[in-house]
Amino acid sequence: MKDSKQTKKLVEIEEIVRSVGWGAAKILRSYYRGEVNQGNLEINHDKTDGPVTAADVAANHYILEKLQAVFDSDTFGYLSEETHQGNDRLVQDWVWIIDPLDGTRDFIDKTGEYALHIALAYQGRPVVAVVAIPEAEKLYFAAKDHGTFVETADGTVTPIRVSERNQIEDLFLVVSRTHRDDRFQKLIDSLPLKDRNYMGSVGGKIATILEQKSDVYISLSGKSAAKDWDFAAPELILTEAGGQFTHFDGRPLTYNNGDVRQWGGLMASNGHCHELLCQQATELLAKIDGDQ
Template sequence: MDLTQTKKLAEIEAITRSVGWGAANILRSYYRGEVNQGNLAINEDKKDGPVTAADIAANHYILTKLQAVFDTDTFGYLSEETHQGTDPIAKDWVWIIDPLDGTRDFIDKTGEYALHIALAYQGRPVVAVVAIPEAEKLYFASKGHGTFVETPDGTVNQISVSDRNQVENLCLVVSRTHRDDRFQALIEALPLKDRLYMGSVGGKIATILEKTSDVYISLSGKSAAKDWDFAAPELILTEAGGKFTHFNGDPLTYNRGDVRQWGGLLASNGHCHELLCQQSLDILAKIDGKASK
């Protein structure tokens, strides 16, 4: 079968939405204490952050549902909770999954957690779902067909980014913490109007879709965000009219073996994207120049 056909992508998208809602319901049941101990970290020492019973349960549900339809002979699976090794998955079609984006926010009860499911073809996302369980919203997109938001009653509406097109009028969405001095200096130097605080990456990109923010930046330090942090959020943003690139303008590529996305990346409503990327590069050059003296 030709998976690039519009009809086939629409079928995959519909299945992914259903799986996304099921996983979102699992996360909410843990978050609200309907499942015993669901709000507690069961592995605080995990290298990339804590893992909860909710992460494991949602991951198991997503993999079970998807693998029942999308066989492992054709499709690869790259999930935060099961990823091992440093080699790319030897498949053209790879599911990239974060069953609980923002685990710390989940534990701390901010409500600002999400789940991501994306299907990539040769390293680029073509179907994506980002669910925000506590907002009871699920954002979905397929390549070339726009981004939509769905609520539990089945209402679906197309969604797009803001039309704000002056840097001084744009709002930056950032985490409350997780910023080293270099990143802090960068965002303080950018001439943006406002700052909005949000936990998960999926939640941050959702604020750009909802027009409450316009810009998100990721800058690696001792560590870096991973493929599963960005694959689904990227597609729902770009299909809604936004842009998501490295500072130098290069597109993100997934399933390269090293799942870490090093360097600086910028997501935006698209209107000042190239200018903000260049400003970020110029600011970092000054910061790094001072640090080297």
């Protein structure tokens, strides 16, 4: 994927997805601000993975409609949180992985800390990504081997990089305010990091690392696990900005495996202490599990 011709093609795709991302962000903002007639809190309680708002459905429909008009379904698969069914792996090499509203609870609770994710994966690895933070009116985008950029509502585009903090005791962890089981709480309490920042959506969390406010994000599965669409786009915008995003044992994440759940411990960081953080997390987790 490092071929210059291939990179040029990915950048062309990135341009299209940026436009789609801004359009979907506008839809989410209109629902969030109550500008849509049906109201923004139309909840579908039948969804097993949590509340789904009318905004989810509207943004998802818009994203799929725009992408499918350009990228045919024979060549490109579509893996969306709102349309995913079953555990069959999509057969296409190129797969769009979409979360039209990451941080639904934050959307409902009016924290403003929701995001939308659109990623294109090639053979299980992300190569184009957009993460939009509608209430911040920012859109982060990346193409493989081409860097990460942030675009603001006025059209200004700026390259963005992770922090240079390189001592574990100087690093800031970003976590949710809630949704932590005892095992995860013990893990993050045991890591010798400087301080914590709090943010809702995964996309928002990774954005704080890009903005150099945070340096570390950890996902640890319990009874359930985060899904492909939670990580595919945030991973690429982080790694193209100089960070790392792996399993605790250093393995890369892979997507479109059939089971969309990302089990185990995952470490995202500014990259400078990544291996040491993974090692410490693994050792601490073994001790926590041994004590139970």
